[in-house]
Amino acid sequence: xALTNLLPDFLIAPLDYLANMARxxxxxxxxxxTACCGIELMATASSRYDVARFGSEAMRFSPRxxxxxxxxxxxxxxxxxxxxxxxxQMPEPKWCISMGACASSGGVFDTYAVVQGIxxxxxVDVYVPGCPPRPEQLIRSIIDLQEKIQRTGTxxxxxxxxxxxxxxxxxxxxxxxxEEAIVAPGDYNTATRMRSLxxx
Amino acid sequence: MPYLDTLNANFAGAFTTSAFRDNARVLIDAERAxxxxxxxxxxxxxECGFNFLTELGGIDYxxxxxxxxxxxxxxxLTNLTTGDRLWVKAFANDxxxxxxxxxxxxxxxxxxxxxxxxxxxxxxxxxxxLRRILMPSEYTAYPLRKDYPLRGHGERHNFxxxxxxxx
Amino acid sequence: MxxxxxxxxxxxxxxxxxxxxxxxxxxxxxxxxxxxxxILTLDGETIVNAVPDIGYLHSGFEKLGEDLDFNQYVTVVxxxxxxxxxxxxxxxxxxxxxxxxxEITPRCKYIRVILAELARISDHLLCVGAAALDLGAxxxxxxxxxxxxxxxxxxxxxxxxxxxxSYARVGGLMADISxxxxxxxxxxxxxxxxxxxxxxxxxNRNRIFLDRTKGIGVLSKEDAISYSCSGPVARASxxxxxxxxxxxxxxxxxxxxAFKIVCGKGGDCYNRYLVxxxxxxxxxxxxxxxxxxxxxxxxNVDLNDKLTIPxxxxxxxxxxxxxxxxxxxxxxxxxxxxxxxxxxxxETANGELGFYLVADGTGKAFRARTRPPSFIHFAVFPLxxxxxxxxxxxxxxxxxxxxxxxxxx
Numbered sequence: 001x002a003l004t005n006l007l008p009d010f011l012i013a014p015l016d017y018l019a020n021m022a023r024x025x026x027x028x029x030x031x032x033x034t035a036c037c038g039i040e041l042m043a044t045a046s047s048r049y050d051v052a053r054f055g056s057e058a059m060r061f062s063p064r065x066x067x068x069x070x071x072x073x074x075x076x077x078x079x080x081x082x083x084x085x086x087x088x089q090m091p092e093p094k095w096c097i098s099m100g101a102c103a104s105s106g107g108v109f110d111t112y113a114v115v116q117g118i119x120x121x122x123x124v125d126v127y128v129p130g131c132p133p134r135p136e137q138l139i140r141s142i143i144d145l146q147e148k149i150q151r152t153g154t155x156x157x158x159x160x161x162x163x164x165x166x167x168x169x170x171x172x173x174x175x176x177x178x179e180e181a182i183v184a185p186g187d188y189n190t191a192t193r194m195r196s197l198x199x200x
Numbered sequence: 201m202p203y204l205d206t207l208n209a210n211f212a213g214a215f216t217t218s219a220f221r222d223n224a225r226v227l228i229d230a231e232r233a234x235x236x237x238x239x240x241x242x243x244x245x246x247e248c249g250f251n252f253l254t255e256l257g258g259i260d261y262x263x264x265x266x267x268x269x270x271x272x273x274x275x276x277l278t279n280l281t282t283g284d285r286l287w288v289k290a291f292a293n294d295x296x297x298x299x300x301x302x303x304x305x306x307x308x309x310x311x312x313x314x315x316x317x318x319x320x321x322x323x324x325x326x327x328x329x330l331r332r333i334l335m336p337s338e339y340t341a342y343p344l345r346k347d348y349p350l351r352g353h354g355e356r357h358n359f360x361x362x363x364x365x366x367x
Numbered sequence: 368m369x370x371x372x373x374x375x376x377x378x379x380x381x382x383x384x385x386x387x388x389x390x391x392x393x394x395x396x397x398x399x400x401x402x403x404x405x406i407l408t409l410d411g412e413t414i415v416n417a418v419p420d421i422g423y424l425h426s427g428f429e430k431l432g433e434d435l436d437f438n439q440y441v442t443v444v445x446x447x448x449x450x451x452x453x454x455x456x457x458x459x460x461x462x463x464x465x466x467x468x469x470e471i472t473p474r475c476k477y478i479r480v481i482l483a484e485l486a487r488i489s490d491h492l493l494c495v496g497a498a499a500l501d502l503g504a505x506x507x508x509x510x511x512x513x514x515x516x517x518x519x520x521x522x523x524x525x526x527x528x529x530x531x532x533s534y535a536r537v538g539g540l541m542a543d544i545s546x547x548x549x550x551x552x553x554x555x556x557x558x559x560x561x562x563x564x565x566x567x568x569x570x571n572r573n574r575i576f577l578d579r580t581k582g583i584g585v586l587s588k589e590d591a592i593s594y595s596c597s598g599p600v601a602r603a604s605x606x607x608x609x610x611x612x613x614x615x616x617x618x619x620x621x622x623x624x625a626f627k628i629v630c631g632k633g634g635d636c637y638n639r640y641l642v643x644x645x646x647x648x649x650x651x652x653x654x655x656x657x658x659x660x661x662x663x664x665x666x667n668v669d670l671n672d673k674l675t676i677p678x679x680x681x682x683x684x685x686x687x688x689x690x691x692x693x694x695x696x697x698x699x700x701x702x703x704x705x706x707x708x709x710x711x712x713x714e715t716a717n718g719e720l721g722f723y724l725v726a727d728g729t730g731k732a733f734r735a736r737t738r739p740p741s742f743i744h745f746a747v748f749p750l751x752x753x754x755x756x757x758x759x760x761x762x763x764x765x766x767x768x769x770x771x772x773x774x775x776x
Binding site for chain 1: 335336343349350352353356357359360361362363364365
């Protein structure tokens with residue numbers, strides 16, 4: 001066989017290395033597409049850009065089958081509990097790509113209803129700038145994520161267990177005055193229960 | 201304008217008119233709107249041929265030059281036979297802005313009235329299902345009112361965070 | 368198989384309803400494409416009642432419109448119906464120019480028509496492709512996206528952004544289009560009929576596609592009028608209304624010989640699909656006629672009118688241009704508008720997209736109300752789906768072309 005001439009008979013490598021190699025080349029995205037970026041996500045998956053070249057063409061709409069959540073588009077207040085719920089439903093090891101300016105920072109929508117960056121509420125691994133990013137940028141982010149997985153991944157995903165602290169930017173909710181006791185839906189466990197703001 | 205004759209015959213003194221560019225408008229002030237608006241819309245639909253409700257939106261005139269009433273609901277009507285358009289502006293005031301619902305005339309008014317209620321707090325009496333449509337039902341403010349800030353009061357960040365160890 | 372919607376089974380209303388169950392559909396679901404949620408009450412697989420729950424993408428567009436000036440708001444308007452952004456820009460500037468009383472130049476009118484029709488084609492392509500994808504026909508989607516990439520190229524080489532061009536400005540355009548863009552448009556005109564006929568041949572006689580769209584989601588003409596429908600949804604039900612013919616704006620009066628209004632009779636998903644396919648060909652004819660008769664001359668109205676942003680050459684090399692640039696960008700200067708309000712509308716791919724603009728004289732909108740066709744069409748959804756199977760939900764959603772950003776704004 002020609003193959004036996006190319007490959008060695010045996011391979012010595014850490015198991016982490018092998019697991020990372022397997023994982024990074026078969027990232028299954030969960031397209032959490034809310035707005036404009038979702039169309040570019042579709043363009044990335046279709047003929048011209050063809051994300052299948054990087055092993056990420058198997059878009060699964062069920063979070064339980066996915067490795068990487070691509071949040072494409074702005075996330076409105078009403079959507080945050082849904083997003084957190086979907087994130088929690090994904091099995092580990094899992095990663096998150098924040099695609100576009102809106103998901104990363106709110107973008108042009110600095111308004112009452114739009115969350116100013118999803119990293120305030122879920123962990124994010126790669127940010128993709130652009131409004132919306134070009135498909136090439138999204139592909140680059142997948143390559144970057146592959147590098148990150150190869151560099152930091154472990155076979156039993158123990159690198160996540162140590163990250164117990166909140167890694168996002170400073171939470172803004174505490175900056176409110178005490179007189180402004182507001183209610184908004186806030187609990188991802190129930191998705192609709194009211195949560196009053198902790199008064200300072 | 202044929203519709204003006206009909207309106208004058210039925211609702212003399214209850215409305216005023218104005219026009220700008222190609223927009224002809226019929227205005228009903230806050231005192232009369234609760235009583236006059238529904239019969240007037242019905243008359244326009246059934247007798248003057250304005251059978252298509254193009255648009256229904258709210259405006260908050262707080263701080264607007266020359267405004268006397270605070271809230272306004274704009275009804276854009278179209279006559280599908282002749283292509284004429286007419287704008288009916290009905291006003292409402294604090295503390296409990298209220299207008300009659302147009303759902304009986306046009307079922308398309310259903311969601312548009314819910315949106316006006318959601319954004320401005322204008323209640324439509326006779327609406328079959330008046331509840332918030334865009335904002336979460338627990339939301340307490342009316343975001344498009346002029347006294348509500350663009351960035352809100354911080355509701356957008358009132359959520360728990362999920363860390364890596366949580367998930 | 369379609370279920371007779373006219374006569375609901377009478378045992379449901381009165382009898383014990385314990386056999387009904389509720390299914391939550393969305394907000395994150397592959398068939399919704401964007402974020403909308405349906406609460407379906409089911410009897411087996413038959414939908415007894417559907418309650419849409421929207422607002423999952425509400426981002427305060429209209430509040431932003433009160434904060435940004437006329438030229439700045441175009442970036443936000445772009446993001447409303449994000450699969451045909453240039454159509455939204457045209458509608459917004461139609462309104463603003465009506466308020467300011469600007470008559471734009473013939474060349475600008477033609478360029479706007481060409482790009483708006485390209486946007487319409489790209490909208491219909493995505494709608495048809497995604498609807499076919501939801502019904503299991505992936506190939507049409509890939510063909511459609513390939514053609515959309517060509518339209519993206521036109522947008523990118525004219526404005527610099529392939530997705531959200533933000534190309535129009537008050538009184539004209541950001542820049543004139545170059546000969547390269549004209550060549551790209553000509554190329555698109557040449558190749559588009561092939562794509563169109565490919566999709567037609569893939570879908571029009573496809574047994575599965577026909578079975579899943581014919582007689583599904585029927586909307587009668589009376590209901591279409593009562594629910595304020597416009598655009599392809601209304602025209603598929605037999606409402607003959609197209610603002611391009613009824614209230615001609617831009618250059619549609621001169622081009623009205625080049626196209627016809629496409630209408631259907633049945634009002635079902637298949638008719639809406641056919642209307643969209645027909646409209647694409649009509650748009651193609653408009654583009655063909657417009658690009659061959661493209662007038663020469665400036666794209667912006669006269670600089671002395673103090674309405675348009677001067678180009679870089681005028682800004683850097685003449686004092687008048689510099690002053691005008693300064694005036695239009697200063698926080699407290701900008702345009703002098705009448706203290707009035709005006710409604711302007713365009714026929715975009717989804718229907719009548721209108722803006723009700725209240726101006727207070729500051730160059731910003733006091734209120735920028737949008738008439739969103741998607742919002743109005745989605746209100747009809749419960750009526751359309753009642754009595755159908757749960758597998759018909761993607762077919763009806765796909766044929767309505769609900770764009771969540773326009774739905775929720």
